[in-house]
Amino acid sequence: MINPKMEETLCRIARFYDQRKVGDVGCMGFRRSSNLKRLVPCLSAMINEGLLIPGSSSFLDMGCADGRVNVLLSYLTKISVGVELDEWTLDDYSGLRQELDKDLAKEGFFLVPRNIFLFHGDTMDPGLHERVFHKTGLCFDAFDLFYTYLTMQEEFAALINQKAKKGAVFMVYGLEKILPRFRGLHLLTPGKPFEGILALYRKE
Numbered sequence: 001m002i003n004p005k006m007e008e009t010l011c012r013i014a015r016f017y018d019q020r021k022v023g024d025v026g027c028m029g030f031r032r033s034s035n036l037k038r039l040v041p042c043l044s045a046m047i048n049e050g051l052l053i054p055g056s057s058s059f060l061d062m063g064c065a066d067g068r069v070n071v072l073l074s075y076l077t078k079i080s081v082g083v084e085l086d087e088w089t090l091d092d093y094s095g096l097r098q099e100l101d102k103d104l105a106k107e108g109f110f111l112v113p114r115n116i117f118l119f120h121g122d123t124m125d126p127g128l129h130e131r132v133f134h135k136t137g138l139c140f141d142a143f144d145l146f147y148t149y150l151t152m153q154e155e156f157a158a159l160i161n162q163k164a165k166k167g168a169v170f171m172v173y174g175l176e177k178i179l180p181r182f183r184g185l186h187l188l189t190p191g192k193p194f195e196g197i198l199a200l201y202r203k204e
């Protein structure tokens with residue numbers, strides 16, 4: 001369970017980013033942003049089921065864009081790491097963070113923890129995994145949770161199957177009725193994803 005003050009902070013963060021969504025309409029579709037308001041109850045359910053352990057789990061967003069999911073997860077994880085292919089997309093992180101930090105401080109919410117590490121690069125690239133290791137001390141097989149908003153789900157699932165540790169969880173946001181199956185990963189949310197939007201798979 002997420003305590004009420006923490007939940008208030010997470011909802012405030014969700015409101016901040018959800019008002020600044022990218023790519024929901026028009027030609028920027030590849031930059032679609034997760035709806036953080038829908039994600040908060042999913043995270044709460046994951047905690048209840050022991051899939052996310054606050055202050056202990058390590059998280060990797062495999063295509064983090066402006067890092068919004070990393071900011072949300074930073075409150076609930078030991079370390080929140082993101083990788084983004086497009087440098088100009090990642091560049092949006094700092095400006096948004098400055099604005100968010102000001103709002104949180106002014107309104108008396110918990111400030112964003114200092115456990116966020118974002119990298120420009122390709123999640124599929126072993127050289128990038130090396131850079132993550134040098135900066136954070138975490139190899140690919142040390143992460144507990146992997147995230148994607150539909151992007152490259154087949155390729156990322158194959159990478160997790162190949163390199164992640166047993167028991168690691170792949171979170172695929174944006175799935176509704178049709179839930180793909182991935183080799184070597186067990187679907188934890190058959191029938192219906194959490195909150196109708198987040199499917200979970202566990203590395204066998």
Ligand SMILES: C[S@@+](CC[C@H](N)C(=O)[O-])C[C@H]1O[C@@H](n2cnc3c(N)ncnc32)[C@H](O)[C@@H]1O
Pocket residue numbers: 029030031032033034061062063064065066068069083084085086089121122123124148149150151152173
């Ligand atoms: C749909 S957006 C999701 C952004 C963010 N995770 C969210 O949920 O709000 C997917 C992002 O993944 C990035 N991306 C695509 N392939 C990638 C790869 N191989 N490595 C890292 N980032 C990638 C895209 O540039 C895009 O910004």
